Amino acid sequence: NxxxxxxxxxxxxxxxxxxxxxxxxxxxxxxxxxYRQDPGMGLRLIHYSVGAxxxxxxxxxxxxxxxxxxxxxxxxxxxxxxxSQTSVYFCASRRGRRETQYFGPGTRLLVL
Amino acid sequence: KNEVxxxxxxxxxxEGEFITINCSYSVGISALHWLQQHPGGGIVSLFMxxxxxxxxxxxxxxxxxxxxxxxxxxxxxxxxxxxxxxxASYSQGGSEKLVFGxxxxxxxxx
Numbered sequence: 001n002x003x004x005x006x007x008x009x010x011x012x013x014x015x016x017x018x019x020x021x022x023x024x025x026x027x028x029x030x031x032x033x034x035y036r037q038d039p040g041m042g043l044r045l046i047h048y049s050v051g052a053x054x055x056x057x058x059x060x061x062x063x064x065x066x067x068x069x070x071x072x073x074x075x076x077x078x079x080x081x082x083x084s085q086t087s088v089y090f091c092a093s094r095r096g097r098r099e100t101q102y103f104g105p106g107t108r109l110l111v112l
Numbered sequence: 113k114n115e116v117x118x119x120x121x122x123x124x125x126x127e128g129e130f131i132t133i134n135c136s137y138s139v140g141i142s143a144l145h146w147l148q149q150h151p152g153g154g155i156v157s158l159f160m161x162x163x164x165x166x167x168x169x170x171x172x173x174x175x176x177x178x179x180x181x182x183x184x185x186x187x188x189x190x191x192x193x194x195x196x197x198x199x200a201s202y203s204q205g206g207s208e209k210l211v212f213g214x215x216x217x218x219x220x221x222x
Contacts, residue, residue: 031208043198043212050208058209090155097208098143098162103155 001026006091006104013081013111021076021107023091029102031094032074033058034066036087037106043090049074081111115139116201118213125220131186133216135199138180142202146173146184149196149215158184158197189220 007022025032033048035058045058049068063085065077074093078085091104115138125131137144146158159166159173161182166173170189175182186193196215203209 033210035212040214042214043200043210045209045211048208056208059211088153092155098160100157100160101145101147101210102157103147106153106155 003027004091004093004102004104006089006107008107009105010108011110013078013109015081015083015111017081019078019081021078021089021091021109023074023076023104024072025074025091025093025102026072027093027095027102028071029093029095030071031096031099032068033092033101034064034074034076035090035092036060036085037090038087046076046089078109081109083111085109086111115203115211116199116213118197118199118216120216121214122217123219125189125218127190127220127222129189129220131189131193131218131220133184133197133199133218135182135184135213136180137182137199137201137211139201139203141177141180144175144182145200145210146182147198147200149198151195155198186218189218191220191222194218194220 004025030051034046035043047066049055089107094101117136143162149155170187172185198215200210200212203211
């Protein structure tokens with residue numbers, strides 16, 4: 001199993017550009033989440049999904065969209081990038097409500 | 113106020129020392145996670161527990177539900193244990209949303 005994969009590993013954007021961060025898992029996990037990690041802030045939940053076709057907002061959803069058309073994939077879309085979205089983004093998945101969470105390697109995003 | 117508080121923020125130890133990292137949470141939970149973030153940035157899950165104690169190798173995690181407190185212990189610490197340790201709980205009883213502490217940076221010197 002590849003586990004949780006994320007692409008790209010690193011991206012530089014200009015303010016106003018849009019892009020999609022990809023996340024995929026091959027463990028048939030129902031639950032998937034996107035987090036951002038900023039210095040001194042800890043991990044914060046952006047959006048999450050409890051199954052294909054079901055998504056919900058987390059703590060910091062503004063400026064991001066998600067969709068879950070398949071169990072495997074959970075892309076995160078930045079609609080119009082802003083410098084405040086400079087961060088490290090982690091995707092995670094788990095099998096069920098109170099199960100071990102598996103993290104992807106992260107995407108480092110710099111918005112100029 | 114963050115619902116999950118960790119202490120200390122930073123911890124430096126000598127190889128072989130016994131390490132304790134503390135986590136306090138402000139809402140009732142059904143499970144609490146301990147994670148390890150390597151210097152390279154990768155995050156791995158160490159434990160998920162809802163009561164009592166769990167042990168894996170030199171790592172031990174305990175939780176006291178009444179006091180809303182959990183501890184992570186490392187016995188016979190080693191430089192390879194140097195990492196950031198993060199605890200996380202669910203924001204409220206039925207929530208799917210994990211709330212994370214800000215992490216404890218552990219440095220173990222040889």
